[in-house]
Amino acid sequence: MIVVAGEALVDLVPTPEGTLAPRLGGGPYNVAVAAGRLEAPVGFLSRVSSDLFGDRLIERLHASGVRTDLVQRGDQPTTLAVVGLTDDGSARYSFYVEGTADRQVTDPGPLPAGTKAVSFGTLSMVLEPGASTYERVLWREAERGALTVLDPNIRASLIHDPMAYRDRYDSWLPHVGLLKVSVDDARWLAELPDDAPEDEVLDVVRDWQGAGPAAVVLTRGGDGLGVLTATGDVIRVPPTPVDVVDTIGAGDTVQGALLAWLHDHDALSVEAVRGLDAGKWREALAYAGAAAAVTCSRAGAEPPFKRELEMT
Template identity: 35%
Template sequence: MQPAGPILCVLGELVVDLLPVPETGAGPEGTAPHYVARPGGNALNVAVAAGRLGAPVRLLARLGTGPLAGHLRRHAELSGVDTAAFVEAAEPVSVAVVGLGGDGSPDYGFHVLGAADWQWTDDELARALPGSVGALHVGSISSWTEPGSGAIARLVERLSGEALISVDPNIRPMLAEGPVGGSLGNDRPSVTRRLDELVSRADLVKVSAEDLAWLEPETTDLDDAAHRWAQRGPALVVLTDGGAPLRIARPGRPVLHRESPRVDVVDTVGAGDSLAAGLLTGLLATGTTTRRSLAELPDEELLALVDDAALVAALNCTRVGADPPTRDELAAARDRR
């Protein structure tokens, strides 16, 4: 049963993340490291985080084949995510093998050739949409990999002006260019062009310094980058840079900075997704579901929403993998600040 009122729709991939378990070692010869399978992927992470925060959220995803597919669905459902829009696909589920750096930052090895996530059609998306869309969040690999990226771009074009459009490039360089990217039909010019089209129609863009390092390798001034991106079409750009202050840019206004909460970081998997979910949940709760309402939102109210979103991301980083907090956990952490 669909909730009353505007719904947050999240569109993208479902990925099984294989995370290392360092304490188990790698066997006597160092050749058998242990991994645990966890649900992941930009869209699933965003939807789950929003669901745990109490947002009415529907996940538009193509559920591939394999023994872990059912766990992906169950993970979403346990967090209150509406999975009625799942497409039962014949292609396999995507898999990412994750390595962790000393600071908790992830490195990915992807096994995604021919996966279900990139095969969207216009008819599938038309059937998946609920009656009332308050916001549509798209991004990551499915938004810039054909053939499905074309259908996603057309959906964004159709909903532009009717719902808040949110875009997160979430670049994965291995899949965007080079031999692996080429096997998916991706290269730097085509991926950049597809993202340019989405960003020009977006109302909200969440972009990371890592994304910019690939999209604009000559960029060194992140303030200038945030300002430039806000002139490309979005009403709001949020630029993340690990634990450094967030940059918040709006057309015709100075770039604002916001400190991220300090926490003991276990890893940063899903941090950006959690931040996006926290911000979208806050915007939806305040009735900010159009470009005009976002543009007219006072800085004081916007920064309060950004602070909450940053806290959601920080709490996610205190746990293994993408494991965002619930609404009650966020409230408790907010009270402790």
């Protein structure tokens, strides 16, 4: 089984009428939904509010084939994210996180037998006290030999001490088996200019890989996907053509689809990820890119079901 650990929240997304429509989301939540819809065996580890939004979040997990055995419930409210869209459909966020349920997650102890991979990222690795809880799970699962997967998915407005966060991020890398990061997030983490060329970003990514991850997957926006493999090769695939409605959940879909692809190819281990050749990486990235393109073609984070990808 794959376990995805982190927050579930509600995005308030602009509509053509100028109102805000609630959409179920949160980086890790979207990853779990994407992997579940692609028929990977996946469970979600989080604390979800017992309010109406929380009930809807749980219902959507079940409808997407995601197990909820590890979900804790609490009477604190659901985190809200207000989404603004730029002209190209990219999303920017403001958050309402004080006293919300997902921050209060407690340590579940060792994860169930048969857990082969655990995915982390986004707000859950920033907001205390939950961040320290998820960090302990990361350390413990890496020590146990699970494939640990991290997407920092930076939300800079919530990182009040960037230097401390960057130091903490560096401390995670020796415990991470597969790192997924956007080029923009890599620039922020490395304190590079927003227009720093990708070759300069790759120099930093190589340092990160040397600290621990078997491979680093790069999301490159409209330029597609890339990976720095265990052998040091850089492999890129072009984007899947799509009419973009918005990009909400696109990177999360990439993460969920990669997990599903690794499961389908019996590659949910550090050793297997390290052993993927160039052809397999192109296949994996193309699959993840096709899934993300479907998400971009519709409003909000709506990853595809497996049957939808099979029809494309």
